[in-house]
Amino acid sequence: MTWQVQAAIDLNRRGVSFRTVTSPATDTYNCIAWAANDTTQWWWPDGGYWPGPPGKKLAPTLQVFLSAFATQGFEQCNDPDIEAGFEKIALYGTNVEIKHAARQLPSGYWTSKLGNHVDVEHELAQVEGNSYGRVVAYLRRSVPPAQGAAAAPHAGGP
Numbered sequence: 001m002t003w004q005v006q007a008a009i010d011l012n013r014r015g016v017s018f019r020t021v022t023s024p025a026t027d028t029y030n031c032i033a034w035a036a037n038d039t040t041q042w043w044w045p046d047g048g049y050w051p052g053p054p055g056k057k058l059a060p061t062l063q064v065f066l067s068a069f070a071t072q073g074f075e076q077c078n079d080p081d082i083e084a085g086f087e088k089i090a091l092y093g094t095n096v097e098i099k100h101a102a103r104q105l106p107s108g109y110w111t112s113k114l115g116n117h118v119d120v121e122h123e124l125a126q127v128e129g130n131s132y133g134r135v136v137a138y139l140r141r142s143v144p145p146a147q148g149a150a151a152a153p154h155a156g157g158p
Contacts, residue, residue: 020121027116032065034113035089035101036072043068060097062137073141080124082108086140090124092132100132 032043042048045058051071058064066076069089080090082104090110092100102110105121112127113119128134 021118022111022121023119025117029113030115031113032101034111034119035103036069037103060093060099062091062093062098065091065098065101066137066139069139074139075141077138077140080104080135080138082106083140085142085145087143089139090135091137091139092128092134093136094133095136098136100127102127 028042029039030042030044030048033039033041033049036043043050045052045060045064045068047057050058051068052058052064074089077086077088080088082088088104090102090104091098092102100112102112102122102124104110109121110124110127111119111121114127124135
């Protein structure tokens with residue numbers, strides 16, 4: 001049995017909804033790092049790497065995440081719609097804290113790293129729920145023209 005099939009079986013048993021498993025489990029990086037295209041380290045404001053004041057542990061609030069992603073060229077935007085020349089991130093959480101991040105793919109689907117488990121491709125709402133909360137903010141940053149050429153959304157996609 002391949003790791004993709006085993007991961008899909010494990011996720012289904014736990015009730016996790018997704019389209020496709022896209023990479024093996026690892027504890028090297030998490031969803032926040034994955035959303036920022038960093039697969040070299042674990043990002044979290046109160047432990048691990050954080051693009052902010054060194055040595056300062058911060059609460060995982062929306063403002064803390066907006067500030068961190070601003071250092072990576074992201075700005076808040078209004079919606080998850082595909083925009084040519086931009087990549088987008090969705091931040092999930094509650095009114096009190098951020099719990100998860102997902103990155104939009106050129107197809108219009110989203111990609112997430114599930115803790116120290118696998119990366120998955122999913123529709124925006126598929127990871128909403130008790131574990132991650134709901135989408136509380138969208139961010140975008142411009143990408144070079146070769147990366148920013150958005151493909152037509154996948155049939156049946158978002």
